[in-house]
Amino acid sequence: MTNMIAWEKDADGIVTLTMDDPGRGANTMNETFQRSFTETVERLVAEKDEIAGVVLTSAKKTFFAGADLNLISKATVADAPELTAQSMAFKSATRALETLGKPVVAAINGAALGGGLEIALACHRRIALDVKGSEIGLPEVSLGLLPGGGGVVRTVRMFGLQKALMEVLLQGQRRKPAAALEVGLVDELVADPAELIPAAKAWIKANPEAVQPWDVKGYKIPGGTPSNPKFAAMLPAFPANLRKQLKGAPMPAPEAIMAAAVEGSQVDVDNALRIETQYFVSLATGRRGS
Amino acid sequence: MTSEAYIYEAIRTPRGRGKANGSLHGVKPVTLVTGLIDELRARHPQMDTNAIDDLVLGCVTPVGDQGADIAKTAAIFAGLPDTVAGTQINRFCASALEAVNIAAQKVRAGWDQLVIAGGVECMSRIPMGSDGGAWAMDPETAYDTYFVPQGISADLIATTEGFTREDVDAYAVQSQQRSAAAWSAGHFAKSVVPVKDRNGVILLDHDEHMRPDTTLESLGKLKPSFAGIGEMGGFDAVALQKFHWVEKIDHVHTPGNSSGIVDGAALVVVGSEQIGKDFGMVPRARIVATAVSGADPTIMLTGPTPATEKALRLAGLTVDDIDVWELNEAFAAVVLKWVKDFDLPMEKVNINGGAIAMGHPLGATGAMILGTVVDELERSGGRYGLVTLCIGGGMGLATIIERV
Numbered sequence: 250m251t252n253m254i255a256w257e258k259d260a261d262g263i264v265t266l267t268m269d270d271p272g273r274g275a276n277t278m279n280e281t282f283q284r285s286f287t288e289t290v291e292r293l294v295a296e297k298d299e300i301a302g303v304v305l306t307s308a309k310k311t312f313f314a315g316a317d318l319n320l321i322s323k324a325t326v327a328d329a330p331e332l333t334a335q336s337m338a339f340k341s342a343t344r345a346l347e348t349l350g351k352p353v354v355a356a357i358n359g360a361a362l363g364g365g366l367e368i369a370l371a372c373h374r375r376i377a378l379d380v381k382g383s384e385i386g387l388p389e390v391s392l393g394l395l396p397g398g399g400g401v402v403r404t405v406r407m408f409g410l411q412k413a414l415m416e417v418l419l420q421g422q423r424r425k426p427a428a429a430l431e432v433g434l435v436d437e438l439v440a441d442p443a444e445l446i447p448a449a450k451a452w453i454k455a456n457p458e459a460v461q462p463w464d465v466k467g468y469k470i471p472g473g474t475p476s477n478p479k480f481a482a483m484l485p486a487f488p489a490n491l492r493k494q495l496k497g498a499p500m501p502a503p504e505a506i507m508a509a510a511v512e513g514s515q516v517d518v519d520n521a522l523r524i525e526t527q528y529f530v531s532l533a534t535g536r537r538g539s
Numbered sequence: 540m541t542s543e544a545y546i547y548e549a550i551r552t553p554r555g556r557g558k559a560n561g562s563l564h565g566v567k568p569v570t571l572v573t574g575l576i577d578e579l580r581a582r583h584p585q586m587d588t589n590a591i592d593d594l595v596l597g598c599v600t601p602v603g604d605q606g607a608d609i610a611k612t613a614a615i616f617a618g619l620p621d622t623v624a625g626t627q628i629n630r631f632c633a634s635a636l637e638a639v640n641i642a643a644q645k646v647r648a649g650w651d652q653l654v655i656a657g658g659v660e661c662m663s664r665i666p667m668g669s670d671g672g673a674w675a676m677d678p679e680t681a682y683d684t685y686f687v688p689q690g691i692s693a694d695l696i697a698t699t700e701g702f703t704r705e706d707v708d709a710y711a712v713q714s715q716q717r718s719a720a721a722w723s724a725g726h727f728a729k730s731v732v733p734v735k736d737r738n739g740v741i742l743l744d745h746d747e748h749m750r751p752d753t754t755l756e757s758l759g760k761l762k763p764s765f766a767g768i769g770e771m772g773g774f775d776a777v778a779l780q781k782f783h784w785v786e787k788i789d790h791v792h793t794p795g796n797s798s799g800i801v802d803g804a805a806l807v808v809v810g811s812e813q814i815g816k817d818f819g820m821v822p823r824a825r826i827v828a829t830a831v832s833g834a835d836p837t838i839m840l841t842g843p844t845p846a847t848e849k850a851l852r853l854a855g856l857t858v859d860d861i862d863v864w865e866l867n868e869a870f871a872a873v874v875l876k877w878v879k880d881f882d883l884p885m886e887k888v889n890i891n892g893g894a895i896a897m898g899h900p901l902g903a904t905g906a907m908i909l910g911t912v913v914d915e916l917e918r919s920g921g922r923y924g925l926v927t928l929c930i931g932g933g934m935g936l937a938t939i940i941e942r943v
Contacts, residue, residue, distance in 0.1 A: 475676050478669065485675040488682040489773030497780045508679035 252285040255308070256292070262301035263450050264293065269308035276307055278364040278398070279317045283339055286368075290342040297349055302453030304446060305372060306356035311383075313365025318392065324533045332533060336397055336526040343371035343399055344519065352459035354449040357435065358442065360384045362423065366434065367398035370407075373459035375435040376448050377426040385429035388421035395506045397529025402521040405510050406463040408433060409472030410480070414487070418506050463518055474514040484511070505532050542652075542811035544643035545822035546940065548582065549807045549910030550575055550732050554746045554898040557662035557800035562743040564663040564802065566734060568605045571804035572596065572613035572659050578732045579655070579806060586808075586818045592651035594625040595641050597634020597658030598902035600665045601627055605902075609659060629902075630831075632869060633928040633936035634658050635805055636905025640829035640938055642809035647826075653814045657806035660902035667800070667901065674932065685781045685837045687774040689931060690765035690792055692839035693870035695778050697791045699838070700876050704791045707871035708758040711796035711895050713885075714868055718892025719751035726891050726918065730910045748799040748898040761793035781837045796871040801898025805906035824913050824940040827923070828854035834933045840873045842935025843927040844880045850925060850937035858883070861939070862921030865912045867904055867928040868893035877927075891915060904928065909938065916942040 253276075255267040266289060268276045276282060293303060307313060324332055346353055355361075355369035357377040366387055369375045377385065387396040387404070395401060396418065404413040416422065416432055429435045439448050453459075462468055473480035491503055509528040513521030530536075552571050555563030563571070580588065596610035611625030630637035635658030642654035673680045680686070687695075697707060721727060722745065733744035769775035775788045808820075815822050830850035834841040843866055851857065864887050866877050878888055891911050894904060905928055912924035920942075927937035 475671065481668075481671060481676060484678075485681060485686065485688070486768070486772035486774070488678040489687070489777045491678075491773070492682060492685075492780060493773035493776030496776075504679065504682045508677075508682075511678050 252288055253281050254285045254289045256289065261450070261454070262299060263304060263453055264300055265304045265306065265446065267306055267308050268313065275309050275311050275314035276365070277314050277317045283335065287338060287342045290345045293349055294345055297351055300351055301457070302352040302354070303349070304354050304356050304449040304453070305368065306446065307358055309359065311359035311365070312357045312361040313368060314360070315363025315365055321394070321533050326534045326536055329530050329534050329536070332530045333526055336529060337523070340399055340522045340526065343368070347371045347373065347461045348464060352453045352456050354452055356445045356449045357385070358445055362386055363389055363396065364398050367396055367400040370403040371399060373456070373461060374437070374452050376437045376439060376445065376452070377429060377435040378442055378445050379426045379438045379440050383426050384423040385426060385434055386421060386423040387417055388423055390419060390421040390502045390506060393500070393502045394532050395502055395509060395525070395529050397526055399522055399525070401506060401509045401525045402513050402518060405514055406470055406518070409470055410474070410510055410514055411472055414507060414510055418510065419491070419503050470514050475511065476515070502532055541649040542646060542813065544646040544809055544826040545812060545815060545943065546824040546826065546913055547808040547810055547815065547820045547822055548579060549906065549913050550578055550730050551805035551903070551907045551910055552734050552803045553731050553743045554748055554801040554803040554900060555663070555743050556747050557802055557898065559663065561663050561802060562747055563661065563734060566742065566802070568609060568659050568661045568664070568804070569613050569616055571661070571734065571802070572609065573617040574734055575657070575732060575804055575806045576613065576617040576619065579808065583818070583820060586820060589620050589622065590653045590814065590817070591619065591623045591655060593645065593654045594623060595638040595654060595656045596625070596627050596902070597630065597638045597905060598627050599629055599631055599634055599660060600667060600670045600901070601629065602670045603665050605659065605661065605665050630934065630936060631931035632867065632899070632901055633905050633930045633934070634902045635907070636909060636926060636928060636936050636938055639807050639809060639906055639909055640936070642807070643826040643829055646809055646811050653810040655806055656809055657804065657906040658903040659804035660900040661802040662800045662900060663802050685777050687778050687837055688765070688768060689839060689869070690797070691769055691774045691778055691788065692837065693792050693797070693872050694765055694769070694788050694790045695782065695785070695838050696840060696876050697872035698785060698789045699782070700872065700879065702791065702872050702875050704759070705755070706875060707791050707796045708755055710871040710875060711758055712753055712755055714889065714892050714895035715749065715751055715753040717890060718746070718749050718896035721891035722746070726914060729914055746897040748801050749896045753795065758793065758795040761795045763790035764793055764797065766790040778837055792870050792872065796895060798867070798869050798894035798899035799897065801900050803898070803900035803903050803907065805903045805910060807906050807909060822943050824916065825943050827939040827941050830937045832935050834935060836933035839931065839933045840869060840929035841876065842933055843873070843877045843929050843937065844935065846935030846937040847877070847881065847925065847927050850939050854939045856923060856939065861923050861925045862887065862919065863890070863912050863915050863924035864888045865908050865924065865926045867899065867908060868895040869899060869929050871895065873929050905936070909940070912940065916940070
């Protein structure tokens with residue numbers, strides 16, 4: 250089977266990875282992608298000494314369309330082990346990517362929603378093309394799901410619990426590139442498609458030692474976690490206000506997102522990713538109904 | 540050999556205001572306990588401390604210098620024999636009464652003969668809630684179980700029972716007046732042991748949280764304590780989703796009609812009949828029944844009613860048999876509801892005041908008010924007393940004692 254992610258290395262040793270699902274109009278989190286992504290990351294790890302950095306982009310009009318809802322909507326409780334394994338395999342690849350030791354830039358040429366943004370969050374820099382129709386966000390909550398590809402874990406570590414929950418996760422806001430820049434989901438905008446890859450490569454050359462903030466020793470989640478007395482004093486109002494907003498509606502996703510965010514903030518990244526998967530699978534399989 | 544469990548002694552520290560300007564703020568929790576252990580040895584020099592099996596102490600926020608088993612720490616620091624063990628327990632606000640009940644159960648089972656029970660809480664030093672906990676701090680747990688803070692629960696009781704702001708404030712005025720009267724009449728003279736510094740200089744010899752000049756008018760000026768978190772914190776909505784037949788919560792509780800935040804400790808000597816004979820100690824009361832129960836966790840503070848019913852059933856007694864009724868004044872509405880549930884005459888309830896005036900050092904209060912009942916039975920010549928407390932999580936604890 251072919252790899253849907255094209256590999257192209259330039260004279261500076263920068264590898265451009267271009268996602269292009271041959272069977273579909275958009276890239277989605279399907280089996281082809283997952284296999285291709287894992288293989289590609291394995292190759293990056295194997296050849297990292299000959300690589301200066303990585304640019305991840307898409308040949309489609311959009312960057313990445315997110316999860317394959319056809320697969321998820323059919324899941325039952327019996328699928329939990331398989332879904333868990335798939336989710337963790339993907340996360341293991343994203344961890345390998347962000348800890349590669351080489352700068353990795355997401356060149357977001359179009360919409361990056363859900364899984365698409367989650368892949369980009371596993372990169373050290375996100376540069377988005379400011380193009381009409383492009384949307385960036387984690388709208389899983391509106392589908393009764395949570396961002397199960399590291400979106401909860403990484404936005405919490407980027408923004409702190411309160412901002413990640415309120416401005417990204419619980420309402421699943423979709424933002425135009427400029428608004429995504431403002432909130433901090435992307436780091437830089439370019440106006441012209443021709444500028445995108447050069448901008449990514451320029452950042453790689455300027456930042457040869459890129460590392461995620463949460464992989465730096467001494468990193469602390471902004472705004473604190475439940476072990477911080479100031480944050481702990483506010484925390485009990487989080488679920489209460491959520492219940493107030495939902496007015497008793499049987500919607501399990503927002504609670505699962507909040508729980509995964511808070512629980513994940515109390516452990517290391519890898520355990521946080523596991524907790525996120527557990528809540529994701531509970532929603533996807535309908536175990537967490539109400 | 541099994542035995543009845545007897546109370547031989549019940550002492551407490553005065554209660555210091557639970558703030559940096561409180562007289563006990565500079566005193567370590569372990570020191571409050573060792574001061575009382577010293578007093579026990581002084582009052583009962585014939586009691587061989589080698590006979591003490593265990594020191595059971597309530598403490599609700601057992602972290603920092605209340606952490607790591609404050610009971611055994613205090614036993615060691617007080618110079619009790621190495622064979623005297625110690626354990627810290629947490630039944631939230633009823634911890635010290637639970638400690639007494641555990642002591643009674645140990646003695647009545649025959650496994651232990653002499654147990655010191657009580658509790659300590661320095662709320663000015665270790666703030667309430669600083670030990671975290673999943674109920675309030677874990678969103679999944681809190682969301683699924685309709686967690687709200689106790690003040691919301693107290694206001695919900697007032698709402699569902701129809702107690703007005705005037706009702707709860709009037710009860711608070713009574714608490715202040717009765718506490719002041721009990722102090723001036725010397726009703727606490729036997730139980731209160733002044734706290735001294737390391738040179739024997741007295742730091743505090745009275746309950747300093749009291750405001751005997753309190754009136755309905757002065758209380759009426761206070762703002763409700765829990766309206767803000769009820770609205771902004773979302774907790775009213777949580778409570779009302781569970782109690783969906785209630786239209787809105789009437790926030791009647793203020794700092795003036797809720798228990799005071801204070802520092803303090805208390806100890807109760809519980810032993811078998813044989814212990815009294817061995818050391819020439821006269822039992823003051825018999826522990827007739829101990830009961831723990833529970834109620835809805837969101838309204839939370841209604842547990843004293845099922846606990847009282849259970850204790851009466853276990854004791855084979857009726858409401859009319861009880862001469863002295865004591866319910867911790869966590870919030871005024873808690874007392875009013877319990878009084879209403881059993882149709883109690885107010886002149887038999889909390890007659891020496893309570894925690895609204897004198898304060899509620901969480902881990903110690905249960906033993907303090909048990910001591911108050913022991914003293915009151917002796918003073919009034921009554922026979923049975925019942926002590927109970929409402930408890931976080933919707934629990935209730937009750938103990939019935941008989942003067943002997």
